Amino acid sequence: MRFRLFVMVLLAGCASAGQAAGLEVYLSDKTAQFRFINDAGVIGLPGADMSFGLFYSDDKDYMGTVGLHAAGTPAGEHPVTFGLGGRFYAGSIDDPDQSFQALALGGEARLTIPANMPMAVVGELHFAPSVTSFGDADQLLDWGFRYELEVTPGVSGFAGYRRLTLDLDEDSNYRVDKRVHFGIRFSY
Numbered sequence: 001m002r003f004r005l006f007v008m009v010l011l012a013g014c015a016s017a018g019q020a021a022g023l024e025v026y027l028s029d030k031t032a033q034f035r036f037i038n039d040a041g042v043i044g045l046p047g048a049d050m051s052f053g054l055f056y057s058d059d060k061d062y063m064g065t066v067g068l069h070a071a072g073t074p075a076g077e078h079p080v081t082f083g084l085g086g087r088f089y090a091g092s093i094d095d096p097d098q099s100f101q102a103l104a105l106g107g108e109a110r111l112t113i114p115a116n117m118p119m120a121v122v123g124e125l126h127f128a129p130s131v132t133s134f135g136d137a138d139q140l141l142d143w144g145f146r147y148e149l150e151v152t153p154g155v156s157g158f159a160g161y162r163r164l165t166l167d168l169d170e171d172s173n174y175r176v177d178k179r180v181h182f183g184i185r186f187s188y
Contacts, residue, residue, distance in 0.1 A: 021049065026158070026183030030058040033181075040068060047072075048085070055091070061176055063091030069108065083108040087126050089140060093166070093174060100137035100166060102128035118150040122160075130167075139167035148185075156185045 022037040033055045040048035045068070053065040069085030084107040092099040106126030113119040128140040146160025164177040 022185055022187040024183060024185040026160075026181040028177075028179035028181040031177050031179055031181065032056050033183075035065075045070075051087075055177070057177065060094035061091065063089060063176065065089050071108070071110075079112045079114065081108075081110040081112070083110075087142075089128070089142075091176075093176065096168070096172075096174075098136035098168060100140070100168075101134040102137055102140040103132040104128035104140055104142065106142070120148045122146050122148060133167075136169050137166050138169060141165045154187045156187070158183050158185065 021039050024033075024035045024037065026033050033053060035051050035053035037049050037051045040046070040050045043050070048068060048070040051065070051067040051069075053063075053067070055061075055063040055065070065087055067085060067087035069083045069087075071081050071083035084105075086103060086105050089100070089102045089104065104126040105128075106124070108122060108124045111121045113121070123145045124143065126140075126142040128137075130138045133139055142162070142164045144160055144162035146158045148156050148158040150156045159180070159182050161180050162177050163175065166174045166176060168174055
């Protein structure tokens with residue numbers, strides 16, 4: 001079952017990768033995440049991005065994500081961008097042996113720092129209450145922040161921190177991810 005879920009999300013991401021706007025990879029000492037980011041104009045939502053992600057940890061935790069987010073800049077010339085949207089999470093954790101699905105709403109704030117090498121500070125938050133959490137999960141909270149540096153046009157490196165927590169049916173808190181990570185993003 002876990003392997004099928006992993007393969008389904010991977011194929012969904014690869015199927016639309018021909019129209020891809022970017023590929024993002026991050027690694028920590030015990031986790032890895034791969035995410036394809038596409039222009040949602042191909043499904044009739046211009047100005048929005050859709051994403052397909054795969055997550056794996058050394059603890060044999062697997063997770064797939066599908067997201068849809070729209071971003072905009074406040075009126076005037078501001079270095080801040082805000083985005084709102086949703087993300088669907090589906091995965092399984094090894095110990096305790098449980099599976100989960102959650103539909104989370106959330107957003108992102110990005111502060112761009114103009115320089116010879118463009119930089120940005122990004123914060124992200126997604127939350128799924130019990131009414132939109134299924135399987136063995138009662139709640140999901142996914143938040144993080146990172147510092148990005150564009151090394152060449154179309155290629156950015158980043159360092160950040162992510163914390164992804166599940167409230168499980170047994171009234172326990174399980175941290176799927178709670179690590180500092182390093183990554184790279186390729187934009188097409």
